[in-house]
Amino acid sequence: MRTALIVFAKEVFENLRDRRTLASALIMGPIFGPILFAFVINLSIERSFENIETALELPVIGQQRAPNLVRYLESRNIAVVDGPADDAAAIAAVKTGKHDIVLLIPEAFGEQLADTVPARVKLVSDQANTDADREARRVRRALAAYNSELAAIRLSARGVNPMLLRPLNIDEIDVSTPSGRSAMLLGMMSYFFIFATLMGGMYLAIDATAGERERGSLEPLLCLPVTREQLILGKIGATCVFMALSLTLSLLSFHVALKFMPLEQLGMTPNFGPDVLVTALFLFLPFILLGAALMTLVASFTKSYREAQTWLSVVLIAPTMPILIVSLLTLRPKTEFMFVPSLSQHLLLVDMVKNEPVNNLHVLISFVSTLIFGALLAWICARLYRREGLLG
Amino acid sequence: MIEVEGIHKSFGIVHAVRGVSLAAADGKITGLLGPNGAGKSTTLRVLYTVLKPDAGSASIDGVDVVTDSLRARQRIGALPHGSGLYPHLTARENVAYFARLCGLEKSEIDDRVDEIIRLLEIEDFAERRTKGFSQGQRTKVSLARALVHDPQNVLLDEPTNGLDVMATRSLRHLILKLKDLGRCVLFSSHIMQEVAALCDDICIIANGQVAIDDSIEGIRARTGCDDLEDAFMHAVQSVGAG
Numbered sequence: 001m002r003t004a005l006i007v008f009a010k011e012v013f014e015n016l017r018d019r020r021t022l023a024s025a026l027i028m029g030p031i032f033g034p035i036l037f038a039f040v041i042n043l044s045i046e047r048s049f050e051n052i053e054t055a056l057e058l059p060v061i062g063q064q065r066a067p068n069l070v071r072y073l074e075s076r077n078i079a080v081v082d083g084p085a086d087d088a089a090a091i092a093a094v095k096t097g098k099h100d101i102v103l104l105i106p107e108a109f110g111e112q113l114a115d116t117v118p119a120r121v122k123l124v125s126d127q128a129n130t131d132a133d134r135e136a137r138r139v140r141r142a143l144a145a146y147n148s149e150l151a152a153i154r155l156s157a158r159g160v161n162p163m164l165l166r167p168l169n170i171d172e173i174d175v176s177t178p179s180g181r182s183a184m185l186l187g188m189m190s191y192f193f194i195f196a197t198l199m200g201g202m203y204l205a206i207d208a209t210a211g212e213r214e215r216g217s218l219e220p221l222l223c224l225p226v227t228r229e230q231l232i233l234g235k236i237g238a239t240c241v242f243m244a245l246s247l248t249l250s251l252l253s254f255h256v257a258l259k260f261m262p263l264e265q266l267g268m269t270p271n272f273g274p275d276v277l278v279t280a281l282f283l284f285l286p287f288i289l290l291g292a293a294l295m296t297l298v299a300s301f302t303k304s305y306r307e308a309q310t311w312l313s314v315v316l317i318a319p320t321m322p323i324l325i326v327s328l329l330t331l332r333p334k335t336e337f338m339f340v341p342s343l344s345q346h347l348l349l350v351d352m353v354k355n356e357p358v359n360n361l362h363v364l365i366s367f368v369s370t371l372i373f374g375a376l377l378a379w380i381c382a383r384l385y386r387r388e389g390l391l392g
Numbered sequence: 393m394i395e396v397e398g399i400h401k402s403f404g405i406v407h408a409v410r411g412v413s414l415a416a417a418d419g420k421i422t423g424l425l426g427p428n429g430a431g432k433s434t435t436l437r438v439l440y441t442v443l444k445p446d447a448g449s450a451s452i453d454g455v456d457v458v459t460d461s462l463r464a465r466q467r468i469g470a471l472p473h474g475s476g477l478y479p480h481l482t483a484r485e486n487v488a489y490f491a492r493l494c495g496l497e498k499s500e501i502d503d504r505v506d507e508i509i510r511l512l513e514i515e516d517f518a519e520r521r522t523k524g525f526s527q528g529q530r531t532k533v534s535l536a537r538a539l540v541h542d543p544q545n546v547l548l549d550e551p552t553n554g555l556d557v558m559a560t561r562s563l564r565h566l567i568l569k570l571k572d573l574g575r576c577v578l579f580s581s582h583i584m585q586e587v588a589a590l591c592d593d594i595c596i597i598a599n600g601q602v603a604i605d606d607s608i609e610g611i612r613a614r615t616g617c618d619d620l621e622d623a624f625m626h627a628v629q630s631v632g633a634g
Contacts, residue, residue, distance in 0.1 A: 010481075216472075220472055220490075220538065222442050223440040223468065223472065224494060225463075225466040388443055
């Protein structure tokens with residue numbers, strides 16, 4: 001154990017002097033994460049407000065043919081402006097992106113309306129463009145409302161109760177809590193923590209095998225009267241310390257950054273207080289061991305520093321896979337999921353941040369199963385460190 | 393004291409070492425001489441236990457390198473080919489790290505590191521980080537690192553590679569000093585003059601086999617060549633290509 005401690009102390013000491021290691025542990029995760037998060041939050045806030053508050057500018061061809069419709073649209077906060085010259089010009093304008101959406105009122109509109117045959121209007125939009133699609137939906141909703149209003153008036157004029165046309169009255173009750181709506185954003189957040197953790201120890205993991213070998217310092221080290229298990233143990237330990245450092249800083253920086261993000265405007269009230277911080281750190285502890293052992297293991301198969309970097313960037317992405325799959329399928333947390341490292345941490349963290357009760361059994365399963373995975377990988381690392389091929 | 397008995401080592405289809413036997417005595421300098429790719433490094437790597445021989449055995453002071461590799465390593469100081477240092481540590485820190493790993497007591501580490509730094513004349517750059525060191529400086533620090541625990545057996549793989557005349561000379565003095573201290577020094581080289589100037593015994597290896605193992609005089613007598621270079625060529629050719 002003494003040897004492992006010596007190696008551990010030296011690795012920590014040496015890497016504190018290495019700018020690249022420090023940058024990845026202290027800057028990448030802790031600073032990059034909250035900045036990206038803030039960016040995404042601001043983007044979604046901007047979008048949700050755009051929909052409600054800003055007037056939608058709608059080019060309309062043939063405004064003079066439907067003055068009532070135009071007035072109606074304007075009452076729905078849609079600013080009607082002059083459109084292109086004709087149909088062809090309208091289609092061209094949408095295609096080139098000059099306008100997102102154009103409403104066409106054909107010449108026969110007034111006549112058809114008077115004859116009570118369905119009066120035709122045309123809506124030109126590019127549905128592949130999500131922005132335009134949202135605007136088109138808004139216009140379509142306004143037109144549908146105008147449609148039913150006209151229908152009601154016509155029925156009343158003929159002495160028929162317009163309620164006949166409304167056999168159903170749909171009331172939607174939304175049970176999502178304000179903070180529950182933020183699931184997507186929170187999923188992103190827990191991935192940042194995984195990313196920050198792995199990033200913090202990446203360069204140490206490379207250094208333990210590929211780096212030492214390339215530098216030529218591995219062979220002298222192996223000539224010393226120490227066992228290789230002790231060497232790799234010390235190195236994995238040092239990697240864990242940098243991962244823990246990076247994770248702690250990331251949690252703290254999120255704790256601070258969230259205070260400055262206008263999350264209430266999105267209807268989110270995430271709980272990211274000191275208690276959640278400490279619990280999150282505890283939840284991630286076994287994941288740190290797993291990450292350090294996994295990265296060391298992958299790096300030990302590579303032939304050079306560069307190759308190790310390439311492979312470890314794959315390892316950076318791997319833990320997102322279970323999170324992504326579960327998010328896409330919108331699966332609810334289940335006990336089985338708690339056996340999957342990264343996914344269990346993600347689900348538990350999301351629950352905590354959403355202020356929902358956390359199942360203690362789930363915490364236990366997550367902690368123990370991730371720890372077992374981590375210990376297993378560390379053991380495999382130690383075995384592989386013993387083989388002759390290690391020196392390449 | 394180092395003894396090697398008929399070791400073999402293959403890497404895939406390459407049969408790098410084919411039955412090498414040799415002995416290096418205490419208080420003597422033994423040279424492992426041979427052309428590139430002769431199997432010198434592989435033989436040394438078996439001795440400092442990073443490779444296991446496919447057949448045969450080797451021992452350091454009677455301790456088997458395969459069955460008791462940890463104890464064997466306690467008796468050697470090794471300078472592997474192309475040894476590298478930790479660039480973010482100073483020369484002194486590099487040496488002290490190895491001293492700690494070799495199990496030296498805390499109280500003696502500082503003194504011992506000072507001593508070896510003086511012995512190898514690296515005082516001038518001892519406190520500098522090793523990043524950007526010249527080849528000569530690097531070799532000196534690597535050597536200091538290998539010798540810091542005062543090992544009885546010293547294994548050096550092409551130690552003069554990339555060294556200038558001055559550095560080579562000071563290395564030669566150091567090796568002679570180790571001999572005077574009764575150490576067993578085994579070093580490999582492909583430079584004849586170097587080996588001739590230093591060694592008591594020379595083991596010429598070619599094609600993974602020992603071509604000749606004798607003192608300089610013995611080699612001259614056995615090959616009938618007065619010039620060592622001729623003797624070397626003679627010995628190497630005697631092993632042949634296969």
